Amino acid sequence: NAGVMQNPRHLVRRRGQEARLRCSPMKGHSHVYWYRQLPEEGLKFMVYLQKENIIDESGMPKERFSAEFPKEGPSILRIQQVVRGDSAAYFCASSPLGTVQETQYFGPGTRLLVL
């Protein structure tokens, strides 16, 4: 019974490069959420996706950030032209149906360091 999987666990990029973070939800879950956590802070919502649909991206920066959840394969959070301020831990969570009453299960996170 594999949980939410994220890779890579650690990612180092230089300023201006692209970062791709992957999230495979729990088996049977079709709803994925991405959160960002800065050091010593709580998690901040970024985007909510269902298969092939972005439901809520109100927490995503307007530029350089994008997310997708294709019909096949993991969800991808993509950060173009990274800057030092993008350094953070990025967590994804999944749930079966996306209803309020469901628990969101979190992955171990990807820690992005921008040099």
Next chain:
Amino acid sequence: GESVGLHLPTLSVQEGDNSIINCAYSNSASDYFIWYKQESGKGPQFIIDIRSNMDKRQGQRVTVLLNKTVKHLSLQIAATQPGDSAVYFCAERGTSYDKVIFGPGTSLSVIP
């Protein structure tokens, strides 16, 4: 806007004692609250939840209390153990599918 905040950023507790972590929320429309535990280098782990139509819920060694009148949430951990050392986040969800809104976290340190 919505916000969830914690009264105490750090808490040190003697092993075997009970721990109480407090949380205030400001969105009275929220109807689902969750406590997460996050150990160093790991993702948040679900501990316990409570819906707004309840004021108390118990789990294994943990109890969550909800006071909607003053918009206050607390997590009680009985007989705190070294393995309980972590950062604890309270979180809320609204009335839709909505995203989880996290508070800033309380760091619990258990003294052996």
